[in-house]
Amino acid sequence: MATIKDVARKAEVSTATVSAVINDSAYVSPELRARVLAAVRDLNYAPSLAARNLKRGRSQLIALVVADLANPFFSRVVWAAEAAVAAWGYSLLIFNSDEKPEVERRILARVRTLSCDGVILVPVGDSTEHLQNDPDGKPIPTVLFGRTVADDRSDTVTIDNISAGRQATEYLLDLGHTRLGTITGPLHVTTGRGRLDGMLAAMRSRGLTLESRYIRSGEFREDAAYSVARSLLEQPERPTALYVASGLMALGVMRAVADLGLRCPGDISIASTDTIPGIGGLRPRLTRTEHPLVDMTNEAVRLLVDQIRRGGPAERRNVVFQPSLVVGDSCAPVAAQSAPSPSSSGPGQ
Template sequence: MATIRDVATRARVSTATVSAVVNDSAYVSPELRTRVLAAISELNYAPSQAARSLKRGRSQLLALVVADLANPFFARLVWAAEAAVAAWGYSLVLFNSDEKPENERRILARIRALSCDGIILVPVDVVSTQPQRDSEGEPIPTVLFGRTVEGQNTDTITIDNVAAARQVTNYLMDLGHTRIGTITGPLHLTTGRGRLEGMLEAMRARGLTPAPNHIRAGEFREDIAYSVARELLTQPEPPTAIYVANGVMALGVMRALADLSLKCPDDISIASTDTIPGIGGLRPRLTRTEHPVIDMTNEALRLLVDRINRGSGADARNIVFQPSLVVGESCAPHKS
């Protein structure tokens, strides 16, 4: 394709003038401006991003690093982020760390090499705490999304996991359930730990404690939740209600119920924090919390762009979103 020189030659001006027209960075007389614009469209010129990034030190690229691209929650994040990133005039470079710290490290190095202007990161590891530095040694603006890591000093967007779990648990207890089980996420993640804590806290507040073997680790995975749910429900004294820590696992649990020929909510009540698209439409509709992914994403981008433009001076903002309880038909009053 044509370069800025070709345009300059054709319009009989200097490259500096072409640049000024393209970027609106200096006054150019209407006369020259039209000549330049004509040349640009005749030659079908578009500035080379590579040359531009090299010179400006900015790439107009934002990186999105999700921890598990197969999880519909993150798929929605990707969808929302693509739109938001485009709206701000950037392009989105997508990475999947697949919950592996070593992948995360590799990805962050790559992001640095690409000189991305900012990062939205669903962190897997504490290493992401240490901000990535760009070519001038400045940290690359980063927003942590969904999870946080200890002692970081970064902008974060999260939801109130404890409150989400508390809401759901209270709802189950309000229906009279006392023998409540749970399938948790990984406890080294704030999402996993927070949701378990919220549940325990809510029960404790009413003088209840779940039986130790009613608390099972589901790793936020459909297949594991499936088998764990089968175990949970086939033991001698199964819970009368299960609180499931995320949407993907809720699907696994529903599948386990079907395979065990258990009726929900007649035989067992199920409720979850987080959901997956679609599951809320099918019968029984799942009682769950919905998390405002789109708002969260837009806010993350606002924060990120702000940080890019303002530099690392301002101190970190931590924005916590509130989930909302959506009641379906997957829970019934406890019959004693």
């Protein structure tokens, strides 16, 4: 395999001149440049990308740490991020914290040893202090995606979670529903807390309260949502409508509805937040508030590359995207629904 010294010898120039031509880092006369490029072609010389990046002090690697790779929502984030970082000339390393703070800490320690140029992180804990500096004590360029933490100094790209919960709830209230239930995400993360806060705010604005017996945590997981939805819907006086805080949990809720012999929206109306691949094929079509996910991902990568080039953010930037309401067929006016009763609660009783 040819080396830079072989190219220099064949072109009859110094290795510094070869490096200047390959990296376009200094002026080289057209004659010398042509000789170097001819030698590169003749010798089929391929410069070491790792060596070039080491010299520049960069790895050209961006780490993406998602909260749950089994969740199709985060699979879409990975898909969008791969295209976005490639457009900036970077490669993507993907890690999965599985919604576990201790796993997140191990991943971020690994990210530091790999000398990644920056990190896009979906945080699962309540602090990211363990991420702030690389082994040399320099701040690691970081963008938090989708969620925030109270003590963090990183740029953030989020959705207005309060608006997402409020919009979905207001739609149900406009249909006449007053006895609402909800399947929340984990309330220690801002997505779970914010969407519940939006629901509560919408109900307060109508003089209503959300009864604690109608609140369940589905942990942003399909099976957990299925289990808690069954327990919620098997109550003698079940809610007439549910707000489900994620698309993946909505799949579990819809399974529970079917297994209990209930009809959506004939017996129970359902609205959710976010979308996942295949959810458009559900029948009835789900009413939901959606993220502009590709735009969010592109913005996160743009902010991170800006940090990398600056050597860190000039000041903390928090970009908040607005969700949009997509009306499907999963909600009906309360007057059109069957009256809840123990006998209509299906085989689970």
